[in-house]
Amino acid sequence: MYAQMIKSEATQDDPEKLAAFQVRIDAGDKIEPKDWMPEGYRKTLIRQIGQHAHSEIVGQLPEGNWITRAPTLERKAILLAKVQDEAGHGLYLYCAAETLGVTRDELTEMLLDGRMKYSSIFNYPTLTWADMGAVGWLVDGAAIMNQVPLQRTSFGPYSRAMIRICKEESFHQRQGYDIMMKMANGTEAQKRMAQDALNRMWFPSLMMFGPSDAESVHSEQSMSWKIKMNGNDELRQKFVDQTVPQAEFLGLTVPDPDLKWNETKGGYDFTGPDWDEFFDVLRGNGPCNKERLAARNKAWDDGAWVRDGLMAHAEKKRAAKLAAE
Amino acid sequence: MSTADPYFDFLCRMGDNTLILGHRVSEWCGHSPVLEEDIALANIALDLIGQTQMWLGLAAEVEGKGRTADDLAMLRDVWDFRSALIVEQPNGDFGQTLMRQFLFDTWHLLMLQGLTKSCEPRVAEIAAKAVKEVMYHVERSGDTVIGLGDGTEESHTKIQAALDLMWPYVGELFTPDAVDEAMLAAGIAPDLTEMRKTFEAQVSAVMAEATLTIPDSRFAHKGGKSGFQHTEHLGHLLTNMQWLQRAYPGANW
Numbered sequence: 034m035y036a037q038m039i040k041s042e043a044t045q046d047d048p049e050k051l052a053a054f055q056v057r058i059d060a061g062d063k064i065e066p067k068d069w070m071p072e073g074y075r076k077t078l079i080r081q082i083g084q085h086a087h088s089e090i091v092g093q094l095p096e097g098n099w100i101t102r103a104p105t106l107e108r109k110a111i112l113l114a115k116v117q118d119e120a121g122h123g124l125y126l127y128c129a130a131e132t133l134g135v136t137r138d139e140l141t142e143m144l145l146d147g148r149m150k151y152s153s154i155f156n157y158p159t160l161t162w163a164d165m166g167a168v169g170w171l172v173d174g175a176a177i178m179n180q181v182p183l184q185r186t187s188f189g190p191y192s193r194a195m196i197r198i199c200k201e202e203s204f205h206q207r208q209g210y211d212i213m214m215k216m217a218n219g220t221e222a223q224k225r226m227a228q229d230a231l232n233r234m235w236f237p238s239l240m241m242f243g244p245s246d247a248e249s250v251h252s253e254q255s256m257s258w259k260i261k262m263n264g265n266d267e268l269r270q271k272f273v274d275q276t277v278p279q280a281e282f283l284g285l286t287v288p289d290p291d292l293k294w295n296e297t298k299g300g301y302d303f304t305g306p307d308w309d310e311f312f313d314v315l316r317g318n319g320p321c322n323k324e325r326l327a328a329r330n331k332a333w334d335d336g337a338w339v340r341d342g343l344m345a346h347a348e349k350k351r352a353a354k355l356a357a358e
Numbered sequence: 359m360s361t362a363d364p365y366f367d368f369l370c371r372m373g374d375n376t377l378i379l380g381h382r383v384s385e386w387c388g389h390s391p392v393l394e395e396d397i398a399l400a401n402i403a404l405d406l407i408g409q410t411q412m413w414l415g416l417a418a419e420v421e422g423k424g425r426t427a428d429d430l431a432m433l434r435d436v437w438d439f440r441s442a443l444i445v446e447q448p449n450g451d452f453g454q455t456l457m458r459q460f461l462f463d464t465w466h467l468l469m470l471q472g473l474t475k476s477c478e479p480r481v482a483e484i485a486a487k488a489v490k491e492v493m494y495h496v497e498r499s500g501d502t503v504i505g506l507g508d509g510t511e512e513s514h515t516k517i518q519a520a521l522d523l524m525w526p527y528v529g530e531l532f533t534p535d536a537v538d539e540a541m542l543a544a545g546i547a548p549d550l551t552e553m554r555k556t557f558e559a560q561v562s563a564v565m566a567e568a569t570l571t572i573p574d575s576r577f578a579h580k581g582g583k584s585g586f587q588h589t590e591h592l593g594h595l596l597t598n599m600q601w602l603q604r605a606y607p608g609a610n611w
């Protein structure tokens with residue numbers, strides 16, 4: 034998922050107000066920006082929605098890496114449209130976060146100087162065209178697992194953003210799978226690319242759900258506030274159960290020798306990802322962390338004169354209009 | 359390959375312009391100055407790629423050798439491309455990209471408006487679809503040029519430099535050659551000399567509002583639309599764009 038390891042903030046509000054707030058949440062009310070909310074709820078949401086927005090934005094880069102090399106005009110158009118959707122998701126989410134009293138520019142600055150994170154998955158490279166398939170299939174697929182339940186999250190603007198986003202994400206996943214089908218049924222080289230993409234992306238995709246709930250100390254408060262809807266392990270299991278048959282249908286091998294159907298639990302037993310690697314990636318040591326952040330910083334710095342110029346012009350026009358009135 | 363059929367050449371010019379410019383614009387994806395620009399540029403690139411499919415699709419049909427739009431896009435070498443030199447210019451800074459876009463868009467809209475009256479119904483049909491998209495492109499790029507020209511001192515300097523850089527690539531779009539003359543005579547495409555007058559009036563109006571000065575020179579580079587002499591940039595662009603089709607011939611993607 035695009036928001037990993039979100040710390041929930043302790044809250045020191047009036048216990049009566051807190052209790053009344055919890056009653057609203059439990060009753061399935063939507064909390065709107067003007068409503069009273071605990072400080073911890075607000076701060077946790079800013080962190081979570083912000084991280085989610087940053088993931089959409091940084092997530093443009095690994096796929097953007099192949100736009101200019103897409104093999105056909107149609108594939109190029111589909112990929113462009115997908116990456117454009119992701120930018121749009123970023124925009125909705127920043128808007129949702131702004132209703133909580135933080136600006137998009139503030140959030141951006143925090144991403145650029147490393148105070149805020151984005152999903153670990155986008156620190157992995159896209160090396161062949163099959164990766165465009167694998168990203169849609171696995172990464173968008175994992176994102177959906179988390180985002181579908183978040184449509185019912187308690188915070189109104191976040192919930193509405195998720196409803197819009199989910200429609201597009203399931204489309205992305207189907208498009209990704211379609212690329213994988215073409216590759217898996219293609220030439221020997223294409224099959225090799227498809228298998229290689231799965232080999233590299235499998236465990237990083239499992240990491241998207243975050244560490245095991247047993248180690249996750251922040252989940253409980255977020256769950257009771259309905260900011261987090263499901264446990265990490267539960268979603269990871271669901272993802273594996275959904276994805277393994279899809280891999281089989283493609284004729285690809287999931288890179289986990291211990292993967293096995295477990296009749297009793299009605300799901301697969303599987304090997305978890307290497308959490309040391311996950312924490313390394315979070316600390317900035319993933320294969321592409323430096324490039325991703327450098328690219329975003331460069332875009333921001335190089336674009337400063339453009340933003341300033343356009344703002345100055347808008348200001349002049351406003352002043353001229355005022356003077357004319 | 360210099361084809362004997364000016365109609366095929368003309369269709370390649372339309373499709374190659376949108377292909378190459380669409381490719382250039384798509385290079386910005388994820389790197390724009392602001393999120394709204396990322397979305398808008400992707401949108402423009404998408405429109406241009408869609409138009410490419412229509413123009414090159416028709417070109418391939420007219421040629422009648424069993425090639426497809428993708429074959430034309432992915433398997434021709436530099437000398438067979440018929441795009442104008444302006445569209446293969448590198449993105450440079452955002453100002454250069456936007457100035458290239460505005461000058462091209464203004465030409466493009468006039469061309470498409472003329473083509474909607476083409477005596478070739480297929481051409482008129484494609485133009486009618488594209489013209490709606492391009493009206494939006496020119497409005498947007500024009501507004502941005504104005505905003506940057508009449509923004510800060512820095513943005514003014516940068517966008518003026520972009521105009522100085524791009525201006526010598528305008529003339530080629532309007533200088534008629536044998537293909538253009540054949541298209542005009544056949545009633546397929548509009549008169550470039552007439553178009554230039556409207557272009558100048560429109561561009562002058564935008565530049566005046568943008569407080570920018572159009573260079574006092576009619577010097578024009580040429581060689582793109584004829585395919586005689588592209589810039590060095592096009593080969594690198596094709597190396598990138600055509601990589602998969604060249605490296606894995608015959609694969610289905």
Ligand SMILES: [Fe+2]
Pocket residue numbers: 089118119122198202
């Ligand atoms: Fe997204």
Ligand SMILES: [Fe+2]
Pocket residue numbers: 089092119172173176
């Ligand atoms: Fe996504």
Ligand SMILES: [Fe+2]
Pocket residue numbers: 119173201202205
């Ligand atoms: Fe997506």
